[in-house]
Amino acid sequence: MSETPPKTEDDARHAAKMAKKKVARDKIMATKTDEKGLIIVHTGKGKGKSSAAFGMIFRCIAHDMKSAVVQFIKGGMDCGERDLINAKFADICEFYTMGEGFTWETQDRARDVEMAAAAWEKAKELIRNPENRMVLLDEINIALRYDYIDVNDVVAFLRDEKPDTTHVVLTGRNAKEELIDIADLVTEMELVKHPFRSGVKAQKGVEF
Numbered sequence: 001m002s003e004t005p006p007k008t009e010d011d012a013r014h015a016a017k018m019a020k021k022k023v024a025r026d027k028i029m030a031t032k033t034d035e036k037g038l039i040i041v042h043t044g045k046g047k048g049k050s051s052a053a054f055g056m057i058f059r060c061i062a063h064d065m066k067s068a069v070v071q072f073i074k075g076g077m078d079c080g081e082r083d084l085i086n087a088k089f090a091d092i093c094e095f096y097t098m099g100e101g102f103t104w105e106t107q108d109r110a111r112d113v114e115m116a117a118a119a120w121e122k123a124k125e126l127i128r129n130p131e132n133r134m135v136l137l138d139e140i141n142i143a144l145r146y147d148y149i150d151v152n153d154v155v156a157f158l159r160d161e162k163p164d165t166t167h168v169v170l171t172g173r174n175a176k177e178e179l180i181d182i183a184d185l186v187t188e189m190e191l192v193k194h195p196f197r198s199g200v201k202a203q204k205g206v207e208f
Contacts, residue, residue: 037133037166038184039158043141043175046189047207053136053169054081061089065133068126072119073099073139073172078208094132096122099139109146116148127162134167141172144179151176158182 040056042049060067069085074097085093098119099112119140126135144151155178162168170179180186202208 035165036184037162037164037168039162039182040167040169041141041175041179041183041186042169042171042189043173043180043186044188044190045173046191047194048189049171049173050138052187052189053138053171056167056169057081057085057093057134057136060134061085061092064092066092066131067134067136068094068129068132069096069136069138070119070123070126070140071095071097071099071138072116072143078204080205080208094126096126098122099143112143112146113148116143119143120149120154124157124161127157127166127168130163130166132166134169136169137171139172140170141175141179143172144176145172145174151178155179155182 040053042053054069057067057069069082071079071082079097082095082097085095096119099115120143123135123137123140126132140149140154143149144154158168159182170183175186196202
């Protein structure tokens, strides 16, 4: 068994600095006592908006908290998260794929509006159910961007009807300012590099 090396002067300074930081951090944390259902927005041009949101859904599943997912756009695409949830966790996480693909693929605005409206009705039903601690509205920001759904209706519902303990996560680039204004947590994914620009296609396990 290797011996523990003796502490140096740098080690002592580091320990003192971290102890001071812990005292300050503990003081801040002691003031954070509120608990509430959050409105969470993942937006931006970078990859990872839905992936991060599904990470929270799987956290809820791990904590035995009921949750639900409504996909507004990705109907025709493979989705590993959907397959896993439906196969293993359908009893604790409802999953609804309501969209039929990205708008440039369907090329039918009337149909897109119809499907987005149906997805929003399902979303409201799931959010109103107080048993659902988290509801993910995947790619709803795209439907809002193209005005398939009225952002004012979404804002009014989240503000006035969302149960106090329910978290709602809304993903998709180009989140509208009205939504950002009422959100508790907003993260913008910034695109720095993406393999697609170098001719690499979407790959299983990374993109879906």
